Amino acid sequence: MANISIRNVHKSYGAVEVLKPFSLEINEGEFIVLVGPSGCGKSTMLKILAGLEPASGGEIFLGEREVTDLAPGDRDIAMVFQNYALYPHLTVRQNIGFGLKMRGMPAAEIETRVAEVARTLEVEKYLDRRPKDLSGGQRQRVALGRAIVRQPQAFLMDEPLSNLDAKLRVHMRAEIGALHQRIGVTTVYVTHDQIEAMTMADRVVIMRDGVIQQIADPDTLFQRPDNLFVAGFIGSPGMNFLSAEVERDGGRAWIDVFGNRIEVDEARLAGASAVIAGIRPEHLKLGAGPASFQVRPSLVESLGSEKYVYFDGGPHTVAREDGEEDKSKGLIARLSHTGHMSEQDKLELSFDPSDLYLFDAKTEKALR
Amino acid sequence: MKRTPMQSLVLYGTVILLAALILFPVYWLLVTALSTSADLSQLPPSFWPENAQWQVFAKVWEERPIPTWLANSMLAAIGSVALSMVVSVMAGYALSRFSIRGGHSLGLFILTAKMLPATLLVIPLFSIFRSFGMIGSLWTLVIAHSTLIIPFTTWMLKGYFDTIPRELEQAAMVDGCSPMGAMLRVVLPVATPGLAATALYAFVLSWADYAYARTFLINAQGSWTANLGITTMRGEYTTDWNEISAAAVFVAVPIILIYLFLERYLVGGLTAGAEK
Ligand SMILES: Nc1ncnc2c1ncn2[C@@H]1O[C@H](COP(=O)(O)OP(=O)(O)OP(=O)(O)O)[C@@H](O)[C@H]1O
Numbered sequence A: 001m002a003n004i005s006i007r008n009v010h011k012s013y014g015a016v017e018v019l020k021p022f023s024l025e026i027n028e029g030e031f032i033v034l035v036g037p038s039g040c041g042k043s044t045m046l047k048i049l050a051g052l053e054p055a056s057g058g059e060i061f062l063g064e065r066e067v068t069d070l071a072p073g074d075r076d077i078a079m080v081f082q083n084y085a086l087y088p089h090l091t092v093r094q095n096i097g098f099g100l101k102m103r104g105m106p107a108a109e110i111e112t113r114v115a116e117v118a119r120t121l122e123v124e125k126y127l128d129r130r131p132k133d134l135s136g137g138q139r140q141r142v143a144l145g146r147a148i149v150r151q152p153q154a155f156l157m158d159e160p161l162s163n164l165d166a167k168l169r170v171h172m173r174a175e176i177g178a179l180h181q182r183i184g185v186t187t188v189y190v191t192h193d194q195i196e197a198m199t200m201a202d203r204v205v206i207m208r209d210g211v212i213q214q215i216a217d218p219d220t221l222f223q224r225p226d227n228l229f230v231a232g233f234i235g236s237p238g239m240n241f242l243s244a245e246v247e248r249d250g251g252r253a254w255i256d257v258f259g260n261r262i263e264v265d266e267a268r269l270a271g272a273s274a275v276i277a278g279i280r281p282e283h284l285k286l287g288a289g290p291a292s293f294q295v296r297p298s299l300v301e302s303l304g305s306e307k308y309v310y311f312d313g314g315p316h317t318v319a320r321e322d323g324e325e326d327k328s329k330g331l332i333a334r335l336s337h338t339g340h341m342s343e344q345d346k347l348e349l350s351f352d353p354s355d356l357y358l359f360d361a362k363t364e365k366a367l368r
Numbered sequence B: 001m002k003r004t005p006m007q008s009l010v011l012y013g014t015v016i017l018l019a020a021l022i023l024f025p026v027y028w029l030l031v032t033a034l035s036t037s038a039d040l041s042q043l044p045p046s047f048w049p050e051n052a053q054w055q056v057f058a059k060v061w062e063e064r065p066i067p068t069w070l071a072n073s074m075l076a077a078i079g080s081v082a083l084s085m086v087v088s089v090m091a092g093y094a095l096s097r098f099s100i101r102g103g104h105s106l107g108l109f110i111l112t113a114k115m116l117p118a119t120l121l122v123i124p125l126f127s128i129f130r131s132f133g134m135i136g137s138l139w140t141l142v143i144a145h146s147t148l149i150i151p152f153t154t155w156m157l158k159g160y161f162d163t164i165p166r167e168l169e170q171a172a173m174v175d176g177c178s179p180m181g182a183m184l185r186v187v188l189p190v191a192t193p194g195l196a197a198t199a200l201y202a203f204v205l206s207w208a209d210y211a212y213a214r215t216f217l218i219n220a221q222g223s224w225t226a227n228l229g230i231t232t233m234r235g236e237y238t239t240d241w242n243e244i245s246a247a248a249v250f251v252a253v254p255i256i257l258i259y260l261f262l263e264r265y266l267v268g269g270l271t272a273g274a275e276k
């Protein structure tokens, strides 16, 4: 086990810089999740850590050792691939033991270690099968087994659950979490699923176009996003955004949100003349409140204990760049309401102005 | 998907027809070998000689240097397969995995080489070999066959390597292999079906050659390959077609045996299960 120190690592393919200078200190035993939309450079970062791709610049330390120029096999890290990359010509036993054999461990010791790992991951019954005769979940376990059997300094995992069906994914997520609790190896985990990121991580690194957007624990990320992208990326359903001009008069400032004139602290605005106001769907309440407005729902989705009410937010609506929901549905309110509700009925919604997030419209940075 | 009886009928009908079409020459070869000269000139031809002359095989085997010819063919084919496979495994792997500057045009260049007919290449090859004093050796034939085979096998293997996910090598490297080790321990074993198919193809190309053997070996009687040897069995005045056919059967047998032996490698992808 060791800490990982990534110092100013960057990567270009030809003229395209896919990773901007990237620095990150990962503590010993920490579970770090890299998350971001497709193509943002997550896998590239992981491959650089593994030594499968050379960095264009910067340094990587594993504990006290600099590993920047070491071959993958000399770094003492293990990697779990998205497609598992099990060796198809070897049995499960040989797959798990391969790395030990390459390191010249005596056969008897390999045997005991493989047996132990197989017991931990409950794959003892399949030890003599080939990967093609296993289910997706079993292959996933074998891939994990191949990583943990070596007792490496760190684990790298690249979307290890994305090939599993939803139910198995939730199950394996919990298992990986439990495994990490037990063996406590420093882990860098890549996903583009924010739920995986939020539930598993000690700290989450949000990336976009090769640039780190924010590094924080899940709660901070949710409550205090640093910028518009993070605010829109974290949370499901995602945050609603409205653009607003700042009106100033006599040292006070206001913005208009859903027809409500809301006073904002000038210090918070930091001189911005246009902002984007964000409100989480769960902060919208049914009925009158501190700031209210009328909507006609375009769609009501009932989830039993709560309802997702979609509505047209008017000309000020700002589409999220990377939401999981269909943008054409408009804004969304997440209401705890079990009664009947239909698209025809006008609704009164309200919110507490203190729940508003504000972002500078130009820089997209959070205004707090 | 379940087939309707009609679909099955069409499918099996087509397969049987195709098999018959392909097998008929082989069958006719056997019939010719077993017939007497009189049987052969008879019209309409009979589909099985009245008293089959099985002793023709023993006669040909004794009277002609068939074992030597077969051994020469075998040596040339095995040599060509070995040389071509070593070269094309490495070339195909490099073309598949590394983005070398000009790699794409290099690949296309190899592809062009494979489209040139052997008969066109035989003339320059002859003058090259002659200036090196290499005419008349079986090793010359190995080299000549390899020049013909390598473009094909390189492309076949590149295509096969392309289907093997890179993550397999990456996993092997993380597990402690060198890039070469990853190729030898993981990629090649996984590519066994592709290697077997390619090697077989190379073998057949060499085994079936006549033009190169005729050009480079005609004056070296001890090095004659089977195909070259058989053609010399045509007499100036009379030709014993049954004996030539019997010799041809001997030439066909090794290929058939190899196919039977390699069949299990040729069918069935070993890569299944690497992913997902
Ligand atoms: N070998 C390469 N040559 C050129 N560009 C590359 C290469 N590998 C990756 N890229 C580019 O680098 C960027 C980052 O790719 P990367 O695979 O790291 O994305 P990712 O965040 O893992 O995405 P995903 O979630 O889809 O897996 C992409 O724009 C990709 O096109």
Ligand SMILES: [Mg+2]
Pocket (backbone or CB within 6 Å): A042, A043, A044, A158
């Ligand atoms: Mg990726």
